[in-house]
Amino acid sequence: MRNLIIFFRRYFNFFLFLLLEVICIVLVFQNNNLQRSAYLNSANDISGKLYDKYNNVQYYFHLKATNDSLVAENTRLHNAVRTSFDSVVTGTGLKIDTIRQYSDDTLHRVIGTQIRRYKYFEAKVINNSVNKPINYLTIHRGSLQGIRPNMGVISSSGVVGVVRSVSDNYAVVLSMLSKSNSVSISARLAQGKEMGSVHWDGDNATFAQLKDIPKSAKVHKGDTVVTSGFSALFPENIPIGYVDTVMMSDKAGTSFNIRLRLATNFYNVQYVYVIENLLKDEQQRLEDSTYKLIK
DSSP: OHHHHHHHHHTHHHHHHHHHHHHHHHHHHHHOHHHHHHHHHHHHHHHHHHHHHHHHHHHHHTHHHHHHHHHHHHHHHHHHSGGGEEEESSSOSOOSSEEEEEOSSTTOOEEEEEEEOEEEEEEEEEEEOOSSSEEEEEESOOGGGTOOTTOEEEOSSSEEEEEEEEOSSOEEEEEEEEOSTTOOEEEEETTTOOEEEEEOOSSOTTEEEEEEEETTSOOOTTOEEEEOSOSSSSOTTOEEEEEEEEEESSTTOOEEEEEEEESSOTTSOOEEEEEEETTHHHHHHHHHHHHHHHO
16 A cells, blocks of 8 residues: 555656646547547547457357358258249149249239259268268268258259268268269250260369260350259259360260369368259159160
8 A cells, every 4th residue: 555655646747647638638629629520530430440340350250150041041042943843734743842823913823833843951061081082071961850862962162972871960972073983973064055974083173074075066165064954863053063175085086075173162162952852752763664664
């Protein structure tokens, strides 16, 4: 206590000077509009910058919640787009998960019915490999959340792979980056519509090969290659990659061998969407029964 008293006695004049300065400044700002306006503008500018810095820090720590929210919203939009439904002309058919189209007039008549064909599930990637002959991703969704083997998997950019095995809460996805005959994506050129198939050659996680495109096709660097829709795994028009180089695949020169830059960046995949084809079993049963009749 004695030291505190000595301190104040020693610096009494300095503290008195500060007090008088504060009183003078307050009086100046209270009685002069110009100075008051300058003070308010400066104070608002400083406080605005401080709030901006605070919001940036707060935003950074909320990025995970923001990403989760965006992924959930993208899933909702995927499930709502027209390509997730099949049009039905008659009033009969599959009665599960349908959407109706109404006329714009006052009668509000039903003019069409669409049956949901594809359903999307978002999933977090918790493990991923890119430098092996056959690569896999592990996602945090399993059978308890509706995931089954042989479902297609895409990212926000393009095709990722196919679900191979499932546990209660996890699933392993066979990546497109797999040098295996079992991993072949049915594809077509977005512009010319010519059909082909995409395989990974095992060299680079950024590129793949598009084969069986006929020589008559007009192919240019930068052209988009998408899913054909012929596979039961993926809807049509999902990006696979973009044409990087074009060369002849054989001496006869009947088709192109096209190098694609993959649409999905497998080095930083964090979220994916698993696709359930609700009509797959029906299609498979019909095709199998037809093949048996032919044999």
